Amino acid sequence: MEPWNVEICDVTLRDGEQTPGVSFTCEEKAAIATLLDKTGIEVIEAGFPAVSAYELQCVRAVTSLDLEARICCLARAKQGDIDAAIAAEVDMVSIFIATSDLHVRLKYRRPRAEVLDEALRMVDYARDHGLSVRFAAEDASRTETAFLHEMYRRGAEHGAHLVSFADTVGCLVPLEMHRVMSQLVSESRVPLCAHCHNDLGCATANTLTAAQAGAFQLHTTVNGIGERAGNARLEEVLVGLFHKGGVDRYRLDHLPALSALVAECSGIPVGKTHPVVGEHAFAHESGIHIAALLQDPNTYEYVHPAEIGAERRFVLGKHSGRRALEHVVCSLGCRLDDRQISRVLELVKERGEHQKCTVTPEVLMDLIRRVRGEG
Secondary structure, eight states: OOOOOOEEEEOTTTTGGGSTTOOOOHHHHHHHHHHHHHHTOSEEEOOOTTSOHHHHHHHHHHHTTOOSSEEEEEEESSHHHHHHHHHTTOSEEEEEEEOSHHHIIIIIOSOHHHHHHHHHHHHHHHHHTTOEEEEEEETGGGSOHHHHHHHHHHHHHTTOSEEEEEETTOOOOHHHHHHHHHHHHHHOSSOEEEEEBOTTSOHHHHHHHHHHTTOOEEEEBGGGOSSTTOBOBHHHHHHHHHHHSOOOOSOGGGHHHHHHHHHHHHTOOOOTTOTTTSTTTTEEOOHHHHHHHTTOGGGTOSSOGGGGTOOOEEOBSTTOOHHHHHHHHHHTTOOOOHHHHHHHHHHHHHHHHHHOOOBOHHHHHHHHHHHHHTO
């Protein structure tokens, strides 16, 4: 299988920062951008410089890092926004307009054709000032495909290097995404981007589906942060590209550190069952599972922890079995006879059932000492 032809534009520093209560400092943006670059991310959307003087300063702090990644920023189809992008010294500006009937009626209150014509003048303006342009349709998933074809065709004619499809309210499911993306890719003269929100929990699935249907630039945020339910999660998309798309050029081993950094800077903790980077992503308690894993990890792990520089953990609790306990006890350097193993397992299950908790190595050692003391 030929690897999928894709690149990543990570929008953590812009869309991710639109998470309620999140505001990155310039130093935090620079640190996150540096680690994204080390991971191999091709495009980093550093912010929305027209928002404030400080935001412009922060975007410039990222552009001054001289990273391998191209640096992008967001702009409305307004000259002031484009001027802010120019001042920020970015490589690319993402010029967006709302395209659905609902948004056009409420936000612009004038004919959509007028809105498009004005936006194309801003594409010309940005191109005349040396910027690469991504021409983006906000609320594209609720926009007639015929208008998107027209918008993307005219954007390409005006020199846009990329055109973008945003599922702004996260209303699509993968079959719908595949259908619309296939139609748009077949007609587009320039590469297409997929920007997916997670309101129905489909952002990662929709992003991978878009890639499979021919989308080139995939938008993500670290840990999936973003407005409302967030965006497609970088860590899931990269691992999905590796396993499903044959894309193996990203440094997946940087994902745990990147996730931890964004969690710290955003103040939004990563859920324990969060795929790839959650505390329990590679943790196993079930005795049936662990017994099989000890023979062959493929039995209950599709993604192997070593792929991202993590480690498998065997957790003792209500569902643990004898083989799991023997393995953990041995790893702690202890030796127990059959009777002692049976007694410790009994105590582990009792603790898991009645205290609704797992047994840490420290607690396990206390249980072992207790059983040995029973004589």
